[in-house]
Amino acid sequence: MPNIVVIGTQWGDEGKGRIVDLIAERVDVVARYQGGSNAGHTIVTNDKTLVLHHIPSGILREGKLSVIGNGVVVDPKVLLEEIEKIKSHGYRVDEENLKLSDSAHIVMPYHKEIDLAREERMGSSKIGTTGRGIGPVYEDKAARRGIRFSDLINPEGFSVRLRSILEERNLYITRVLGRSALEFEKIYEEYIIYGNKLRMFITDTSKVLNDAISQGKSVLFEGAQGALLDVDFGTYPYVTSSSAGAGGACIGTGVSPTKIDLVMGVAKAYTTRVGEGPFPSEISGDLGIRLRELGGEYGSTTGRPRRCGWFDSVALRYSSMINAVSGLAITKLDVLSSLDKIKICVGYRYKGELLTEFPSNTEILKHCEPVYEELDGWREELRDLKNLSSLPPSARAYLERIEETTGVPIWILSLGPSREKVIFLRDIFS
Numbered sequence: 569m570p571n572i573v574v575i576g577t578q579w580g581d582e583g584k585g586r587i588v589d590l591i592a593e594r595v596d597v598v599a600r601y602q603g604g605s606n607a608g609h610t611i612v613t614n615d616k617t618l619v620l621h622h623i624p625s626g627i628l629r630e631g632k633l634s635v636i637g638n639g640v641v642v643d644p645k646v647l648l649e650e651i652e653k654i655k656s657h658g659y660r661v662d663e664e665n666l667k668l669s670d671s672a673h674i675v676m677p678y679h680k681e682i683d684l685a686r687e688e689r690m691g692s693s694k695i696g697t698t699g700r701g702i703g704p705v706y707e708d709k710a711a712r713r714g715i716r717f718s719d720l721i722n723p724e725g726f727s728v729r730l731r732s733i734l735e736e737r738n739l740y741i742t743r744v745l746g747r748s749a750l751e752f753e754k755i756y757e758e759y760i761i762y763g764n765k766l767r768m769f770i771t772d773t774s775k776v777l778n779d780a781i782s783q784g785k786s787v788l789f790e791g792a793q794g795a796l797l798d799v800d801f802g803t804y805p806y807v808t809s810s811s812a813g814a815g816g817a818c819i820g821t822g823v824s825p826t827k828i829d830l831v832m833g834v835a836k837a838y839t840t841r842v843g844e845g846p847f848p849s850e851i852s853g854d855l856g857i858r859l860r861e862l863g864g865e866y867g868s869t870t871g872r873p874r875r876c877g878w879f880d881s882v883a884l885r886y887s888s889m890i891n892a893v894s895g896l897a898i899t900k901l902d903v904l905s906s907l908d909k910i911k912i913c914v915g916y917r918y919k920g921e922l923l924t925e926f927p928s929n930t931e932i933l934k935h936c937e938p939v940y941e942e943l944d945g946w947r948e949e950l951r952d953l954k955n956l957s958s959l960p961p962s963a964r965a966y967l968e969r970i971e972e973t974t975g976v977p978i979w980i981l982s983l984g985p986s987r988e989k990v991i992f993l994r995d996i997f998s
């Protein structure tokens with residue numbers, strides 16, 4: 569059985585949770601490798617909708633192991649709420665089916681404080697973060713002043729470490745950001761309780777995963793956000809602070825690249841983006857608003873309205889190249905029913921020149937005008953269709969153009985949020 573990485577190929581919100589939930593049926597282990605509570609992976613089962621922030625989307629499948637890897641930054645309060653929510657929906661979550669890395673970094677109250685205060689200070693040049701403390705916690709990880717779960721479950725060590733880090737962070741919060749200092753005792757007492765509640769899940773997950781692979785089990789690595797929000801390859805600085813691409817799977821779990829067989833890219837049939845940053849194929853005006861309403865494009869974590877635009881094959885080719893995407897899962901094709909014309913962005917015009925490659929320089933991207941190909945739309949409802957041949961000819965033509973212009977085959981077609989609204993065009997396990 570192959571080990572697969574599933575990534576978002578756009579700016580996040582591609583529907584990864586839904587695709588991971590589908591594929592999870594066929595694997596043994598599902599591991600999250602980066603991001604944190606900024607992610608919101610939505611899964612619809614038996615008419616129930618669950619939004620997962622840290623826990624892999626495989627948790628809803630009986631007999632599968634879910635792993636939160638070392639590369640994930642965990643907000644323990646949110647994680648505990650998530651566990652309770654999943655249980656209240658009748659699913660099992662215990663030390664047998666959920667493992668949390670002892671090396672995963674913890675989002676502390678000062679990370680959220682710093683994230684929000686900075687965004688406020690930046691005004692119109694803000695990033696548009698989710699306000700979950702993600703940038704500051706990854707910053708602390710790189711600066712070697714982070715707190716990990718291995719620290720949290722050792723009360724004395726945690727106390728010493730928190731005291732010294734907080735002293736330094738409070739200087740920054742008060743003197744640079746002009747906010748009030750945070751109290752040691754309050755944080756310590758709150759977090760010790762979280763540590764005790766989560767203790768049973770905490771372990772060396774790199775060992776768990778490598779042992780599973782050695783035993784011939786298959787692992788699905790679940791990416792969060794999208795390749796264009798990757799801290800290195802995304803539209804910097806309008807990115808998240810982790811490696812959201814396929815490479816992040818290795819760094820964020822301790823599994824070698826030689827153990828990974830396939831990369832599946834998830835792409836929405838159009839494009840969305842939340843927060844600031846360039847988005848060449850963004851649709852302004854009424855049509856953009858209409859697409860937002862048709863697709864229910866509001867952030868699953870923050871509720872913010874998403875910016876909507878046409879499918880961008882230039883961006884897709886770039887994210888597929890960086891991540892060696894083997895096949896695509898196209899989601900939300902059903903949302904496009906009822907549009908008379910549908911466009912695909914096939915190039916950018918920059919200072920009169922035609923660009924067919926995605927510019928790595930964000931300043932250039934900001935000034936790119938989209939070059940479109942226009943295709944006929946379709947009026948038929950797609951949600952109940954069971955195979956490719958029953959799709960309206962113009963929907964099939966649209967998918968063919970996506971394959972031709974991105975150079976990546978489509979393997980899965982998702983036509984609605986619930987599990988059965990899907991067409992498999994290829995068995996990825998064959």
Ligand code: IMP
Nearest residue numbers: 580606607696697698702807808842843
């Ligand atoms: P942060 O990850 O909260 O620091 O936010 C940085 C950028 O990534 C912002 O533009 C966010 O809107 C975006 N972002 C973070 N997480 C997600 C996600 O799960 N889906 C879509 N965008 C996200």
